Structures are given as C-alpha cells and as structure tokens.
Amino acid sequence: MQYINYIQKKFKQHELKIINISQRINQIEKDKETFDSIISEIKSSDGVMWAFPLYVFTVHSNYQRFIELIFERNVEDAFKGKYTSILATSIHFYDHTAVNYMNSICDDLNMNYVDYFSLSMYDLKKEDIRKNLLLFVQNYFEAIENEVITLKNYRPVKYSPISYIPEITHNKIDVLNKKVIIIADSLENNNLKNMLKKFRNLFSQNVELVNLQEIDIKGSCLGCLKCGYNYECVYTDKDDFINFYNSKLKTADIIVFAGTIKYRHLSSIWKKFFDRAFFNTHTPSLSGKQIGFIISGALNQIPNLKQILESYTQFQGCNLVGFITDEYDTSIEIDNQLHAFSYNLIKLSTVNYSKPATFLGVAGMKVFRDEIWGSIRFPFIADHRAYKSLNLYDFPQKNYKSRISNFILMLMIKFPSIRKEIYSNKIKFSMIKSLRKIVEDETT
Ligand SMILES: Cc1cc2nc3c(=O)[nH]c(=O)nc-3n(C[C@H](O)[C@H](O)[C@H](O)COP(=O)(O)O)c2cc1C
Structure with missing residues (x-):
C-alpha cells in the first residue's frame, strides 16, 4: 500500500481508486451488491493495476478467490480490453511465479497487459528503484492514453479430458509400514474422484483420504506474523488446521496432494492450505517425505503451476515422485500411470530416497537463508533457531x-x-x- 500511496502522490493528475480485496473477501463473496459495485468500478475504469504482496508462491488465497469469482460469475467482460499491470512486493522468493500466474490471468481475461514491477519489501527506500517505479507507472499510463498494442504471453488453456473410468485391475501393492495420506479437494470432480478411487484400490491396505473441505478452517492466513516467534499461529485452538497439519502431514511418510486446476492454480481452498501452513514460517516441515500429485486439469499447459508445486516440495525437503493428471487419451494410460506412481511412492519411501534439489530448491533456500540471517531474523526468531540447528546457514564464507x-x-x-x-x-x-x-x- 505504501508503494501505491507513493504512486498516487506522484501522479496527482490520475485517480487511483483502491479496492481492497483480500481483507474483505467474505463480504465480497457473500454480498452481491459489494461484488457488483467492484465490477462496475472496474468497468468504468481506464485500467486495472493488480497490486499484492506475495503469499506462498503467488497471491493470497483470498485474492485468488476473487479471481475465481470473476470466472465463476462470468464477469470477465468487465476486464476485457482494460490496460493492466502488476505491482508485487515480496522478498523475491518465487515472485516470478506470482507474476506469471497474474499475467496469465490477465491474458485469460483478454486484458491489455503492459508490464510488471516486482519489488522487494523495502525497495521504496532506494532512490534508483523509486525512479524506475515512476517510469514503470508512467509507461503504464502512457500505454492507456496511447492505446498501445500489448503483447500476449499466455495462450488460453485448452482442456477437454476423457471421462476417466478405471479399466485395469493391477496386483495390489503392500504399503508395508508406511503411512500414506491423501489430501484432496474437488471430490465432486468425477475424474479426480475416480483417479483417487483407483489409486487407493492399488494398495492392499486402506489409505487415508482427507477432504480439505471437511477440515474446520476458520479463516485464511492473516499475515499477522505471530508465528514468527515460536510457530504459534493466531488460529491455534481456534480451528483444526494446525492439529490436522501436525498430526496427519508431519507424521506421514508419503503425502499425495490431489485437486482440480481452477484458473491456472489449484483451488483457492488449496491455496488457503498452503497459506495457513505458513505457521511453520520459513522452516521446512515435511522433510524426508515422498510427495506426489494427482491432478485433474491441464497441468502440462501450465508449467508455472507445475513449477510452483515442484518448488514447494523442494523447499520442504521432500522427494517429488511425480504428477499424475487426466491429460491422457485413454483410461488405460491413466491406470498404468497411477500404478507406476503408487509403486514408486512405496519403493522410494522404503529406501528413504531423496534426489538433490535443483535450482528451484537450492536458490530458494539461499534467498531464505540470507533473509532469515539478515533483515527478517526478527520477527522470524523460530526460523533463526531452526536454521542454526539444521545447518542451513551454509554461507560460503564459512x-x-x-x-x-x-x-x-x-x-x-x-x-x-x-x-x-x-x-x-x-x-x-x-x-x-x-x-x-x-x-x-x-x-x-
Ligand atoms: C504468509 C506469508 C507468505 C509469504 N510468502 C512469500 C513468498 O512466497 N515469497 C516472498 O517473496 N515473500 C513472501 N512473503 C513476504 C511478503 O510478500 C512481504 O512481507 C509483503 O510484500 C509485505 O506486504 P504486507 O505487509 O502487505 O503483507 C510472505 C509473507 C507472509 C506473511
């Protein structure tokens, strides 16, 4: 908001009408008048600047919910042809995936996407960045005035899946002594439901399935930073999320995340899961586990989402076993994919296999390491303690x-x-x- 206020001060000739989304999402979703008035503000505007702080690889789950509402309520036309730009603040941990996500949403909404500006939290203090910020905004206003032709970066997603019905009966796989858990949402989606049914049927023993929609989650992450001191969340004892995370996920050997792609991400409920898991702050909380994804949707057309999910597993110190989707021509192919996937999950867990992180995990941890050591050690004191004991302060100077x-x-x-x-x-x-x-x- 300070960046927006700064911009407004410097461009007095333009009115920046600020619509606060994340903090008001419940009202926006439930009260039709509030939603409609936002949409009419957008219709009557000359341009839309998406401004947000980074939350766990993209935007806050409430902001994402608003994006879902645009499509669910068919008000895309309000955005069509509007000149748009993105202003993000973060510590540059996966700010590019947030920008990619928002840029692709802008392209899906047929907006005229001009540019993005991704700021580190305290960049406003730097004169050269302030200068460039003003140039970015100037360029944006000029694009609107001159009706410039903008570039499209993302093609629409084309997705017409087969109707998946399991066909092959495979030999059952013994889970041995491994604790396997599936966390899912969108179980109303038949393909996902059938993929999970097949997946669970592949094992000799019962594999637990938790429906995210049935967990008592009182609200999304408030960004209050209370967790910074000792991982204690403002929602502790107020809902079931933390208990669920600690008792189900942290104790599992194998975790399968399952969901449906909604507008270039897993649902905003899934996003709420990722955001609320921030009570672990920047400390990996699922180290050593085998992780896999069962996804209904055009994941292979959305490499940005794939990268987010892969990077998440690498940050967590897990081993990514793979992604199963319903993007195949026949049910038999999906059956076989699921079988190979299940077999690998158990086999790799048994031998405690973990492939080394790629740039995604290595670079991400360096960003966190430097930040926790430096500017955000306070308030993230729990991270500082953990980074010391996990030997994550691996500075080359040592x-x-x-x-x-x-x-x-x-x-x-x-x-x-x-x-x-x-x-x-x-x-x-x-x-x-x-x-x-x-x-x-x-x-x-
Ligand atoms: C729950 C939470 C998740 C965050 N996730 C990210 C992230 O994935 N990448 C990043 O660079 N910064 C992340 N941040 C840092 C914020 O983006 C940064 O603090 C923000 O720009 C400050 O804006 P605010 O004061 O309006 O929250 C996160 C902060 C919080 C509280």
Whole structure:
C-alpha cells in the first residue's frame, strides 16, 4: 500500500481508486451488491493495476478467490480490453511465479497487459528503484492514453479430458509400514474422484483420504506474523488446521496432494492450505517425505503451476515422485500411470530416497537463508533457531578450506609461468582430483 500511496502522490493528475480485496473477501463473496459495485468500478475504469504482496508462491488465497469469482460469475467482460499491470512486493522468493500466474490471468481475461514491477519489501527506500517505479507507472499510463498494442504471453488453456473410468485391475501393492495420506479437494470432480478411487484400490491396505473441505478452517492466513516467534499461529485452538497439519502431514511418510486446476492454480481452498501452513514460517516441515500429485486439469499447459508445486516440495525437503493428471487419451494410460506412481511412492519411501534439489530448491533456500540471517531474523526468531540447528546457514564464507586454497592459488597465478602451467595443463585434472579419489577408494 505504501508503494501505491507513493504512486498516487506522484501522479496527482490520475485517480487511483483502491479496492481492497483480500481483507474483505467474505463480504465480497457473500454480498452481491459489494461484488457488483467492484465490477462496475472496474468497468468504468481506464485500467486495472493488480497490486499484492506475495503469499506462498503467488497471491493470497483470498485474492485468488476473487479471481475465481470473476470466472465463476462470468464477469470477465468487465476486464476485457482494460490496460493492466502488476505491482508485487515480496522478498523475491518465487515472485516470478506470482507474476506469471497474474499475467496469465490477465491474458485469460483478454486484458491489455503492459508490464510488471516486482519489488522487494523495502525497495521504496532506494532512490534508483523509486525512479524506475515512476517510469514503470508512467509507461503504464502512457500505454492507456496511447492505446498501445500489448503483447500476449499466455495462450488460453485448452482442456477437454476423457471421462476417466478405471479399466485395469493391477496386483495390489503392500504399503508395508508406511503411512500414506491423501489430501484432496474437488471430490465432486468425477475424474479426480475416480483417479483417487483407483489409486487407493492399488494398495492392499486402506489409505487415508482427507477432504480439505471437511477440515474446520476458520479463516485464511492473516499475515499477522505471530508465528514468527515460536510457530504459534493466531488460529491455534481456534480451528483444526494446525492439529490436522501436525498430526496427519508431519507424521506421514508419503503425502499425495490431489485437486482440480481452477484458473491456472489449484483451488483457492488449496491455496488457503498452503497459506495457513505458513505457521511453520520459513522452516521446512515435511522433510524426508515422498510427495506426489494427482491432478485433474491441464497441468502440462501450465508449467508455472507445475513449477510452483515442484518448488514447494523442494523447499520442504521432500522427494517429488511425480504428477499424475487426466491429460491422457485413454483410461488405460491413466491406470498404468497411477500404478507406476503408487509403486514408486512405496519403493522410494522404503529406501528413504531423496534426489538433490535443483535450482528451484537450492536458490530458494539461499534467498531464505540470507533473509532469515539478515533483515527478517526478527520477527522470524523460530526460523533463526531452526536454521542454526539444521545447518542451513551454509554461507560460503564459512568454507575455510576453499578460502585458503583460493588465497594460495590466487597468489600463485600472479607468476606468468605458473599461471600458464595451471590454466594449460592442470586445471581440468585438479577439478576432478577429489572426485576421482572417491571413486578409486570405493570398494566394488
Ligand atoms: C504468509 C506469508 C507468505 C509469504 N510468502 C512469500 C513468498 O512466497 N515469497 C516472498 O517473496 N515473500 C513472501 N512473503 C513476504 C511478503 O510478500 C512481504 O512481507 C509483503 O510484500 C509485505 O506486504 P504486507 O505487509 O502487505 O503483507 C510472505 C509473507 C507472509 C506473511
């Protein structure tokens, strides 16, 4: 809001009509007049700037609910042709997936998407960023005035799934001593329902299915930061979410998330789950588990969502086993996919397998590490304690061995003859020397 207020102060000739969405979502959803008045404000506006703080890879679940309402209530036309831009604040942890999500929504709404500006929380203090922020806004207003042609970044999702009905009977898989849990919503969707039925039937033992819609969740994350001190949420003892998360998810060996894609994300109920799970703040709370997704929807046309889900598992320190969707031509293919998926979940859990994180997890943790160490250690004191004990403060400065060898080598290469010898003959060999030793020392 401070950025918006700043913009308003600098562009007095334009009126910024601020519509607060997330805090008022219950009223917006329940009271038709409130919803209609927002839509008529949008209709009469010259442009729509989507401004939001990042919440768990995208926008707050209430903001997402508003986006669902636009489509559910068929008021897309109010947005059509409007010039739009995105203003986000965050700590740059997956701000790109939030921007991608909102940009794709803008394209789905046939808006004229101009640009985004993704700010770090305190960027307003930086003169060069303030200057560029004003240029971004200036450019946006000029785009409206000049009716410029804008670029589309996302194609509409085309999704016409088969009607999945399990066909093959596979041999049952023993869950052994593993605790498997499925968390789902959208069970009214037949494809999802049948995929879950097939999935559960693949096991010799009963696999628990929890319907997110049946859990007593009083409200969405308030962003109050009370959890920062010791993971205690403002909703503790007020609803069942925390108990559910701690008793069902944290104790499971294998977790399957299941849902239906709604407008380029899992439902806003799922989003509420992700947001409310923030009572664990920036500390991984599902480490070592095997995770899989069973999704009804065009996941393969929405790589941004796939990346969000994969990144979530990597941040949590889980092993992603895979995604099963209903994007196949035949039920038999889905049957076989589900069978392979179930088999892998158990097998990989049994051997405690975990593949290393890719850039998604490695880079994400570096952002958190630096933030928790630095600017947000207060109020996130619980994270600071956890990061110390989990050895997540793996700053390169602590690597004394490489610091010493860098020091010596940088001295040596000051001599041209040594430099020539190192760069021409030694470098490649030296790089793999320590790895070769491990291979050589290993017994067959
Ligand atoms: C529940 C919660 C989830 C958040 N998730 C993210 C995130 O995924 N990525 C990120 O960079 N920042 C995240 N943040 C930081 C906020 O985006 C940042 O604090 C925000 O821009 C501040 O705006 P506000 O004061 O209006 O909440 C999160 C903050 C909260 C409270």
